[in-house]
Amino acid sequence: MSKENLIKGLNEDLAAELGTVIRYNYQSGKSFGLTGKELREMFAAEITDELGHASFLTDVIIDLGGEPVTTPKDFDKPVNLKEMLELDLKMEEDDVKNYLLHSKDAEDLGYTELKMKLEEMAADEAGHARELRRLLKGL
Ligand SMILES: [Fe+2]
Ligand SMILES: [Fe+2]
Secondary structure, three states: OOHHHHHHHHHHHHHHHHHHHHHHHHHHHOOOHHHHHHHHHHHHHHHHHHHHHHHHHHHHHHHOOOOOOOOOOOOOOOOOHHHHHHHHHHHHHHHHHHHHHHHHHHHHOOOHHHHHHHHHHHHHHHHHHHHHHHHHHOO
């Protein structure tokens, strides 16, 4: 594991976070009815978390000597609410995996604060996944 590979991985995480902010904003606008009302509240709360993650990653990438990406990762746009939340659940679970992977890389390179922060972000995403599973049970 090299610092360059860690920066590459963190940039993939950053593109995913930027994509999530845009996806949740988009999905919030497409959430209708009573279930949609609850979804809009959840998206609003989670967008704040994801923006915090994106901001942290941007600062870390620059601190490591890299150039942070500004292009979000693209995403599918299912119309059906259930399919929309299933997509979000999968993407949150992917984020958990990627943060744990990159926290291991950070540990190997001796970046203790980064390792711990990435683990914390993995926990945030796992919390988002749990919330999505709870909403999916009602659909
Ligand atoms: Fe996030
Ligand atoms: Fe998340």
